[in-house]
Amino acid sequence: MENSNVCTNGCSFSSSTYPSTPSKAIHENFLRDSFEIILQSAVFDGTSRNTKVVEWVDPESLPSLINLQLKKNGTSHEELLNLIRGVIEYSVKTGNPRFVNQLFSSVDPYGLVGQWLTDALNPSVYTYEVSPVFSLMENQVLCEMRKIIGWKDGQGDGIFCPGGSMANGYAINLARHYKFPQLKETGLSGLPRLVVFTSEDAHYSIKKLAAFLGIGTSSVYCIKVDKMGKLDVDNLEEQIVGALAENAVPLMVSATAGTTVLGVYDPIRRIHEICTKYKMWLHVDAAWGGGALMSAKHRRYLDGIELADSVTWNPHKLLAAPQQCSTLLVRHENLLQSAHSSNATYLFQKDKFYNTSFDSGDKHVQCGRRADVLKFWFMWKAKGTAGFEMHIDRVFQLSRYFADLIRDRDGWKLFQEPECTNVCFWYVPKSKRHMKDDQLTQVLHKIAPIIKEKMVKKGSMLVTYQPLHGKPNFFRLVLQSSGLNEDDMRFFVNEFEILADDL
Secondary structure, three states: OOOOOOOOOOOOOOOOOOOOOOHHHHHHHHHHHHHOOOOOHHHHHHOOOOOOOOOOOOOOOOOHHOOOOOOOOOOOOHHHHHHHHHHHHOOOOOOOOEEEOOOOOOOOOHHHHHHHHHHHOOOOOOOOOOOOOOOHHHHHHHHHHHHHHHHHHHEEEEEEEEEHHEEEEEHHHHHHHHOOHHHHHHHHHHHEEEEEEEEEOOOOOOOOOOHHOOOOHEEEEOOOOOEOOOOOHHHHHHHHHHHHHHHOOOEEEEEEEHHHHHOOOOOOOHHHHHHHHHOOEEEEEEOOOHHHHHHHOOOHHOHHHHHHOOOEEEOOOOOOOOOOOEEEEEEEOOOOHHHHOOOOOOOOOOOOOOOOHHOOOOHEEEEEEEOOOHHHHHHHHHHHHHHHHHHHHHHHHHHHHHHHHHHHHEEEEEEEOOOOEEEEEOOOOHHHHHOOHHHHHHHHHHHHHHHHHHHHHOOOOOEEEEEEOOOEEEEEEOOOOOOHHHHHHHHHHHHHHOOOOOO
């Protein structure tokens, strides 16, 4: 019998740690104990209002609390269980109802089960041969999403992407391939200068991916926004005309459906008219605000999205699926395959014994790819489309409730009325309310990071802040979890006043 405790070069390992296949005799108790700690401490305690959002430790001190070093010899199961406890203790509890810092939060129980099942199966979705269930599952989910956008019978195509930034990058590449299909073989050298247009409040990924794709950040024209933060269509046309005068080629417009800070929706239908006039690709970055499409009441914010050539939509944001779950939906069939296929014969053989149209991997730039679909599909099966609609309606309702709470309250000032579920505001401590505007602007800019530091170190909540459009730092409370309630909204108000009124 082979000695599993000795490796070929004579070094000793514990047979309980080095094999990469689970053994019931060796690993069952460890896995059960690990699962119990995660379930209790991360899932239930971590989502409790009685638990701190974060147990703050500065980066210089944290290594003394969690042993991050990697050594030659392995670690016992007991020590590993303690490491699990430490990781949970000092991590931000993003499922805590008081975590409203980012465009994601919550721990959806059905999504979590889907996530666990994905990890247990460890699939990679590129061929039906190795991912039969997930290949069909992706087709089903992406088709339903296209139907919700408004494309007849769900026609078109789509892929799951490693984040909304990459989905936006795919869209830029598709727009370029659609207009200049020869680029795939000949490269950039024979092309005129291409210009991408997006609003000055659009996600930074548009510039970043334009640079990555060789278009360059100077060829991303940032369009002015109106007083609400929406793309100014008149300025868009002015800049398109200007690009033409420079002998550049206007390639695409990326409209935003739910901007990162203010949460506003660009006027898609009017932008489409401009794109049609100048023969440009229309992309809609609905990574954040796309979830509103699931609500009959709120999908009006995305009026005209069915006219888009491509749409980025992240279920891990407004729909509360676990990280990460991002999609790119495309109105044009076969364009993804045309733009990205390389026909690698070790994966995509043409003489397979089954219908190879279900081998989706050649649509992607990636090869190995996680099955991000399962958690979202499992949530959808559990809740139904009606459940997602109730979720969306609830978080929109709570955002309006919070805005109503602070609108006329002493010391509070709304940045503007919310459109998506982002509520942006200033809070002025009692001792500063006598100040004139110029002086107060400087004070508010300095106070925001102080309030943020106090809330983080107290662990009571996490709410982000930022400047915008020359305005001083203001807070953005963003609602994505339908597990919150009106009491939580009142808590946020009271906690801000507690943290700030001694400043």
